[in-house]
Amino acid sequence: MSDTYDLVRDAGAKPPILTLPLDAWHRERGGRMVEFAGYHMPVQYEGIMAEHQWTRAHAGLFDVSHMGQLVLRGDNVAQALESLLPGAFTTLKPGKQRYSLLLADDGGVLDDLIVTNRGDDFYVVVNGATKHADIAHIAARLPEGVALAHLEDHALLALQGPEAAVALGALGLVPAGDATRTLDALVFMEAAPFVWNGVALGVSRSGYTGEDGFEISVHRDHVAALADALLAQPAVKPIGLGARDSLRLEAGLPLYGHDLSPDIDPVEADLGFAIPARRRVADAGYPGAARLARAFAEGTARRRVGLLIEGRMAAREGAEVLADGRTVGTVTSGGFAPSLERPIAMAFVETALAVPGTSLTLSVRGKTLAATVTSLPFHPHRYVRKGAA
Incomplete structure (x- = not known):
């Protein structure tokens, strides 16, 4: 270390x-x-x-x-993590991992990360492009008695x-x-x-x-x-x-800097699973808790969705999403899916249109492409879970 x-x-x-x-x-x-x-x-x-x-x-x-490998240890380190992230870490058992998000004060996503309880400390993996900013952000907010180390x-x-x-x-x-x-x-x-x-x-x-x-x-x-x-x-x-x-x-997993950014909150990014019920309240004690509480209670104006695209042309980040000639969203990730043998994309669209089966149009380099909203993931996850054969 x-x-x-x-x-x-x-x-x-x-x-x-x-x-x-x-x-x-x-x-x-x-x-x-x-x-x-x-x-x-x-x-x-x-x-x-x-x-x-x-x-x-x-x-x-x-x-x-290139990813950042961090270690946090000290008194009440799990509580310190809950003051920074919207996940549940006081209940995370040794040897278990949890996906979570580092949030700005207004609830925008600064990074997504994985937290592991190693028993004596917590091991955190953050994205490579944001690791130094993440380290500075976390270190500035840790209470006395909790130390942060970077495994360079x-x-x-x-x-x-x-x-x-x-x-x-x-x-x-x-x-x-x-x-x-x-x-x-x-x-x-x-x-x-x-x-x-x-x-x-x-x-x-x-x-x-x-x-x-x-x-x-x-x-x-x-x-x-x-x-x-x-x-x-x-x-x-x-x-x-x-x-x-x-x-x-294909796995429908967001990429920071594309599908996640400080302008996007976890609820509209369809990452509500990472925030347990007890932390979906305004006084949960982490940055942006009030905004997320409103988003869970009232819904959001947009939502991250998957898109199946007709033809062979891929739609890349920044392509406009249209409905009846009106701009209703933006593609954040896109490309050709080798396993599906067709182009796919993820986009943020108006919530009313974020329903599987909804027909939309994409504007790509002066051409229009037909697209259909689909459930994520595009390709089934094949994780080995507890109790699986």
């Missing part, structure tokens, strides 16, 4: 493009590198379509080391797909804590510490593709060896940002 985060940074200097611990590893394997979230990252290896389909059928290895010396890998469990299991991970918390015992949104060849790993059964899979936190000095060991499994191939985006779009 790194030292507690230093809030003092040179705000005037333009930061250089950073490299991931696996930068050379990606290049050696043919990764086409692009700038993303301030880092050089692989957008693809053999092609987005092929990588997408491989992940849906087998197991894809993603490098998500750790990498993060995501192994996703129906054969991910077999591939990771072949490495012979040993539980580092409770012996019953084996890899096979984990279900969706659970986490546990493991040891692999003497190396400490933090493993969660989670991801952002809609598939079964795992995220693995490991010290940067050991990430190349771990990536090599995973890639040695026949089911595993390296996968780039392009397929990661098409997979999460």
